[in-house]
Amino acid sequence: MQRLPHLNAIRIEGQDALAFSQSQVTSDLLALGPDQWQPAAWCNAQGQVIVVMLVRVSESGVDWVVPTNQAASTARALSPYTIGRQVRVGAPQPVMGDWSSPQTGKEHPRLAHDPDRVLVVAEAATNSTDDPAGVASWRRADLDAGLAWLCPELSTRFLPQSLGLERLGGLSYKKGCYPGQEVIAKIHYRGQIKQHLVLLSLHGDSPTLSPDHPVYATGDDRDSGANKPCGVIIEQAGDHALAVVRATLSTGDALYTDSANGANGRIQVGEINDLPTVENPTPVS
Numbered sequence: 001m002q003r004l005p006h007l008n009a010i011r012i013e014g015q016d017a018l019a020f021s022q023s024q025v026t027s028d029l030l031a032l033g034p035d036q037w038q039p040a041a042w043c044n045a046q047g048q049v050i051v052v053m054l055v056r057v058s059e060s061g062v063d064w065v066v067p068t069n070q071a072a073s074t075a076r077a078l079s080p081y082t083i084g085r086q087v088r089v090g091a092p093q094p095v096m097g098d099w100s101s102p103q104t105g106k107e108h109p110r111l112a113h114d115p116d117r118v119l120v121v122a123e124a125a126t127n128s129t130d131d132p133a134g135v136a137s138w139r140r141a142d143l144d145a146g147l148a149w150l151c152p153e154l155s156t157r158f159l160p161q162s163l164g165l166e167r168l169g170g171l172s173y174k175k176g177c178y179p180g181q182e183v184i185a186k187i188h189y190r191g192q193i194k195q196h197l198v199l200l201s202l203h204g205d206s207p208t209l210s211p212d213h214p215v216y217a218t219g220d221d222r223d224s225g226a227n228k229p230c231g232v233i234i235e236q237a238g239d240h241a242l243a244v245v246r247a248t249l250s251t252g253d254a255l256y257t258d259s260a261n262g263a264n265g266r267i268q269v270g271e272i273n274d275l276p277t278v279e280n281p282t283p284v285s
Contacts, residue, residue: 001096001120002134006149008071008092009121010078013061015086021055021062024081024179026160028172029057035109037065037119039147039170041160042074047180047187048156049163050074052149054119056109063121065095067149094122097138113168113278114145140237146275148197148234148242151211160184162244163234164197168278193247195231200241200255202270207257209233209241209269215255216266217245230255241270 012021022029027040037054042064044050051074054065066074071092078089097119100110108118117138142149148163161184165171173185187193202209209215214229231245243255251274256266 001098002131002138003122004095004097004119004135004138005130006068006135006139007065007095008068009095010064010066010071010075010092011061011090011121012064012078013088013090017061017087018057020082020085020087021057021064022175023177024078025053025055025064026165026172026178026181026184027055027170028175029055029062030175031172032057033112036112037109038112039165039168041163041165041170043160043178043180043184044156045179045183046156047159047183049150049158049160050077050155052147052163052165054111058109061090065119067151068092069152070150070155073152096120096122113147113170114141117141136237139235140240143235143237143240143242144199144276145278146197146199146242148244150234153212154232154234157232158195158244159187159193161188161193162195162197164275167275195244196247197234197275198231198243198245198249199273199275200243200270201273202236202239202241203268204239206269207267209236209257211235213257215243215245215257215269217249217253217255240273245272 025040025042027038032038037056040053040055041049042051051066051070056063075089100116100118108120111117146164160171173188211233213233215231217230231243234242251272253272254268257269259267
C-alpha cells in the first residue's frame with residue numbers, strides 16, 4: 001500500500017453527514033454500492049466545478065478525496081454550508097492506494113470506475129510506503145481512466161459534463177438539489193455542451209504540457225497575432241495527457257501548441273484517442 005501525496009481525504013462526520021454530502025456533490029451517494037469510491041465534483045452556483053473528488057460513504061461518515069493542493073481550501077469553503085446541520089468537516093488526511101489482489105480486494109474499498117485499484121484513508125492503512133514510481137503509475141492510471149483532477153488554476157473553469165463525469169457515473173440530474181444542479185441539468189437537456197474531455201497520445205518530441213497549457217486545432221485563428229485555442233491541458237503523464245477541448249473535435253484529430261519561438265508557428269503535440277469504456281458505472285440519473 002503506497003502513500004499518494006497528491007491526494008488528501010476530507011471526512012464529513014456527524015448525524016447529517018450523508019444528507020449534507022448528498023446535497024453538495026454531483027453524484028448520487030444513495031446509489032453507491034458498498035465499499036466503493038465514486039468520482040464526483042463539488043460545483044459553484046453557476047455549475048462550474050470547484051474540485052473533482054472520489055467520494056465514499058462508510059459507517060464513519062462520508063470521505064471526500066481531493067487534490068492535496070485544494071484540500072485545505074475545500075474544507076474551509078465547506079464550513080458555511082454546515083450551518084444548521086449536525087456535521088463536522090475534518091482536517092485533510094493522507095490517503096493510500098494500491099492495485100487490488102485477493103487480499104486487498106477483501107480488505108479495502110475499490111474505485112467504482114476502476115475496480116482493479118483500492119484506496120484507503122490513512123488511519124485505515126497499514127504498511128504504507130513512499131514509492132515515487134508507484135505514485136507515477138497511479139497518476140497515469142487516473143489519467144488513462146479519464147479522471148480529470150483539477151489544479152487550483154483550473155478550478156471553476158468547467159462544467160462537470162466537460163470533465164467526463166457522466167462517463168464515470170459521477171453526475172446525477174435527478175437526485176435533487178446541489179450547487180449548480182439547475183444550470184448543469186438545463187445544459188444537459190438542451191444539448192448545449194460545448195467542451196469535452198479527451199485523451200491525447202503525445203509524440204515523443206512533444207514539449208512538456210503543464211496544466212492550463214493552451215492547445216490548438218487545425219484552422220484555429222491566429223490573425224493579427226490573436227490566439228484562439230481550442231482547449232487546455234488538464235494533466236500530462238508520460239506520453240499521454242488529458243485535455244478539455246471544444247466538442248466538435250473527435251478521435252484522430254491532431255492538436256498543436258505554440259513553439260518556444262513564436263515566429264516558428266505551432267508544433268503538433270499529438271492526436272486525440274478514445275477514452276476507455278467504464279464497465280458498469282453507477283447509473284447516471
